[in-house]
Amino acid sequence: MSTGAAEMLQDTGGTITDGAGTSPAAIAARSPIQLFWRRLRHDKVALTAAIFIVVLIFIAIFAGPLISLTGQRPPNEQSTKYLDSFGSASGPSSANWFGTDALGRSVFSRVLVGAQVSLKVAFISTAVILVIGVTLGMVAGYYRGWIDTLLARTMDVILAFPVLLLALGLGAACSFGNGCIQINYDRVGQVVFALGVVGALATVGWRGLRPPPEGVAPPKRKELALAALPWLVLIVPGILLWLVIKKTTGALISPGLPVVIFIIALAGVPYMARIIRGQVLSLREKEFVEAAMSLGASDSRIIFRHILPNLVAPIIVYTTLIIPTNILFEAALSFLGVGVQPPTASWGSMIADAIEIFDTAWWYMTFPGIALLLTVLAFNLVGDGLQDALNPRTGR
Amino acid sequence: MSARQPLIEVRDLVKHFPLTKGIILQKQVGAVKAVDGISLDINEGETIGLVGESGCGKSTTARLITRLLEPTSGSIVYRGDEIAHKTRRELKPLRRDMQMIFQDPYSSLNPRKTVGSIIGEPFIIHAIEEDDGKRKRLVQELMEQVGLNPEHYNRFPHEFSGGQRQRIGVARAIALKPKLVVADEPVSALDVSIQAQIINLLGQLQRDLGLTIIFIAHDLSVVRHVCDRVAVMYLGKIVEVAEADDLFDHPRHPYTGALLSAVPVPDPRLAREKQRQVLSGDVPSPTNPPAACRFHTRCPKCQAVCTQDEPMLEPKEGGNVAACHFPLTDPEIAKRVPTAAA
Numbered sequence: 001m002s003t004g005a006a007e008m009l010q011d012t013g014g015t016i017t018d019g020a021g022t023s024p025a026a027i028a029a030r031s032p033i034q035l036f037w038r039r040l041r042h043d044k045v046a047l048t049a050a051i052f053i054v055v056l057i058f059i060a061i062f063a064g065p066l067i068s069l070t071g072q073r074p075p076n077e078q079s080t081k082y083l084d085s086f087g088s089a090s091g092p093s094s095a096n097w098f099g100t101d102a103l104g105r106s107v108f109s110r111v112l113v114g115a116q117v118s119l120k121v122a123f124i125s126t127a128v129i130l131v132i133g134v135t136l137g138m139v140a141g142y143y144r145g146w147i148d149t150l151l152a153r154t155m156d157v158i159l160a161f162p163v164l165l166l167a168l169g170l171g172a173a174c175s176f177g178n179g180c181i182q183i184n185y186d187r188v189g190q191v192v193f194a195l196g197v198v199g200a201l202a203t204v205g206w207r208g209l210r211p212p213p214e215g216v217a218p219p220k221r222k223e224l225a226l227a228a229l230p231w232l233v234l235i236v237p238g239i240l241l242w243l244v245i246k247k248t249t250g251a252l253i254s255p256g257l258p259v260v261i262f263i264i265a266l267a268g269v270p271y272m273a274r275i276i277r278g279q280v281l282s283l284r285e286k287e288f289v290e291a292a293m294s295l296g297a298s299d300s301r302i303i304f305r306h307i308l309p310n311l312v313a314p315i316i317v318y319t320t321l322i323i324p325t326n327i328l329f330e331a332a333l334s335f336l337g338v339g340v341q342p343p344t345a346s347w348g349s350m351i352a353d354a355i356e357i358f359d360t361a362w363w364y365m366t367f368p369g370i371a372l373l374l375t376v377l378a379f380n381l382v383g384d385g386l387q388d389a390l391n392p393r394t395g396r
Numbered sequence: 397m398s399a400r401q402p403l404i405e406v407r408d409l410v411k412h413f414p415l416t417k418g419i420i421l422q423k424q425v426g427a428v429k430a431v432d433g434i435s436l437d438i439n440e441g442e443t444i445g446l447v448g449e450s451g452c453g454k455s456t457t458a459r460l461i462t463r464l465l466e467p468t469s470g471s472i473v474y475r476g477d478e479i480a481h482k483t484r485r486e487l488k489p490l491r492r493d494m495q496m497i498f499q500d501p502y503s504s505l506n507p508r509k510t511v512g513s514i515i516g517e518p519f520i521i522h523a524i525e526e527d528d529g530k531r532k533r534l535v536q537e538l539m540e541q542v543g544l545n546p547e548h549y550n551r552f553p554h555e556f557s558g559g560q561r562q563r564i565g566v567a568r569a570i571a572l573k574p575k576l577v578v579a580d581e582p583v584s585a586l587d588v589s590i591q592a593q594i595i596n597l598l599g600q601l602q603r604d605l606g607l608t609i610i611f612i613a614h615d616l617s618v619v620r621h622v623c624d625r626v627a628v629m630y631l632g633k634i635v636e637v638a639e640a641d642d643l644f645d646h647p648r649h650p651y652t653g654a655l656l657s658a659v660p661v662p663d664p665r666l667a668r669e670k671q672r673q674v675l676s677g678d679v680p681s682p683t684n685p686p687a688a689c690r691f692h693t694r695c696p697k698c699q700a701v702c703t704q705d706e707p708m709l710e711p712k713e714g715g716n717v718a719a720c721h722f723p724l725t726d727p728e729i730a731k732r733v734p735t736a737a738a
Contacts, residue, residue: 287498
């Protein structure tokens with residue numbers, strides 16, 4: 001083989017064109033995104049599920065108008081009028097499509113409003129997990145060393161907690177009164193504002209005043225402004241907290257949705273961070289990262305221009321797969337009584353209430369149960385569809 | 397050779413990768429001595445080959461010279477400027493002068509970026525051409541120069557063959573008109589006919605741009621064709637340096653002799669005469685290399701002195717510089733490499 005190469009060298013002389021120059025331009029190039037759409041369009045199951053989710057989001061947003069449009073009663077309206085002659089929950093009828101609960105509230109309206117709670121919790125907690133998990137994972141995976149050790153061990157410690165027990169404890173502690181971790185918002189605002197100002201000044205000073213090494217142009221104004229941007233961004237929430245929102249003290253984790261979101265995020269971040277860290281560890285060993293380094297690219301350029309685009313697929317897939325998990329988690333917390341507080345309707349708390357009267361009022365458990373089942377199923381199917389469309393090699 | 401000014405002078409270059417134990421409190425329990433005291437001059441405009449079996453430190457040497465790695469000790473002088481311990485910031489202007497071509501054309505191009513943005517990236521990083529339209533024209537000129545169709549500017553790497561991808565890598569490397577290109581096994585992942593095209597491309601670019609090339613390879617016939625000078629490495633050390641023709645005609649170090657005797661001989665009559673010398677055993681671990689001459693555990697000519705005294709690189713008969721107490725004599729060479737004698 002080796003001699004072959006050398007002999008061929010003699011023949012080809014100085015020509016330097018190969019197939020590249022002659023390949024027909026008629027073959028249309030498809031970008032990865034086009035390929036992704038093509039594959040997704042052919043996945044009927046995932047498409048159906050996606051349409052279901054869009055409808056569900058629509059229902060959640062317009063739950064109030066929809067309820068009055070259909071002539072059903074508001075979700076929290078109690079009435080003995082709609083209880084049966086024994087004073088217990090009555091079944092589905094034209095007045096109450098899905099029947100009533102033990103207090104005479106419309107189950108239909110409560111299921112619609114429950115969609116609001118479920119989706120809100122699912123999307124917010126997933127967004128929190130996404131942002132924090134990806135940031136921590138990228139920092140740990142890219143810089144390695146002690147910072148990786150610190151982050152990875154902290155994540156291991158969080159993962160070592162029995163999640164449900166932690167959730168019950170936190171929920172129980174923070175669901176009553178003012179919530180837990182009381183903080184002074186004014187002071188926090190002042191600190192964040194000061195941090196932003198000092199950071200921005202320090203960045204500009206450090207980069208602008210230090211003499212550049214020979215052969216490097218001094219940084220331009222645009223570059224300096226860009227470098228200071230992350231710090232300047234801090235100033236905005238700082239001023240908001242300090243001067244605009246006049247609320248002086250409050251709980252970091254206040255009862256209701258914030259507790260649920262905090263718990264779900266706490267339990268979910270380590271998984272996301274782990275997955276991203278693993279991906280970054282393998283990506284940064286790729287030669288294209290080395291090539292960028294040998295071109296003199298900065299860390300931020302390598303992280304945002306080279307590594308992050310390669311993480312998009314795993315991030316999308318994993319995100320769509322944790323949404324249903326988070327919906328179920330919220331339902332479980334509400335079921336156990338540490339989630340959304342009454343009288344707000346949540347599918348989980350409705351199912352919990354329904355247990356006591358299940359033998360006589362089947363509808364009270366069935367309708368929120370079906371809603372939960374369909375929602376979780378739809379998100380999972382979309383997640384699977386995205387996974388297949390983004391990475392056709394996995395195959396199921 | 398001596399008339400030319402060395403572009404890079406490498407002296408006693410050492411790179412040890414520490415082996416650590418423990419999760420939080422790490423303590424060093426040893427080191428992989430990947431490169432262990434290399435001295436080499438690289439002259440402007442020449443192509444110097446770096447040869448040796450896997451794990452001998454070729455790639456580490458390349459990454460030290462381009463300062464993708466920081467050496468443990470030793471000096472690298474580039475045009476009179478000591479660069480061995482410069483910081484990343486201080487190195488940035490140097491990056492324009494030194495570029496790399498990588499072995500694997502599949503992992504050396506970011507799969508999520510178009511060819512245009514891959515080749516154009518050096519212009520952005522070094523703030524040379526920030527206008528998109530002008531940069532596109534520069535990139536398309538480069539694509540033409542390396543034999544790619546400039547119309548494929550917006551394509552992604554996966555739409556190209558291995559040889560075309562390697563051309564993209566070459567275009568990225570020459571974008572900033574570097575003085576030195578380090579090619580780390582640029583053709584070993586390609587099939588033979590494509591290898592020839594890439595090598596010819598490199599040769600042409602070298603003539604056009606006056607490049608100095610460090611060519612790392614394990615394919616000896618390619619090295620012979622491409623390189624002006626060749627350095628042979630074994631276990632983190634250079635064992636022999638010579639002009640390419642001298643090295644292939646009369647290798648003085650027994651290790652070079654063994655390497656050359658592994659190259660197949662096209663003439664069957666000569667092949668029958670050849671006594672192929674197969675080295676016994678594996679390469680010793682670079683964690684704990686043999687004392688004195690590192691090759692003594694596998695050397696057919698090993699004597700007592702080889703296990704006690706480390707041979708220095710010295711000029712031997714025929715102009716080769718080799719580190720050996722008992723360099724090969726002409727009859728020995730004839731047996732191992734019959735083509736050389738004929």
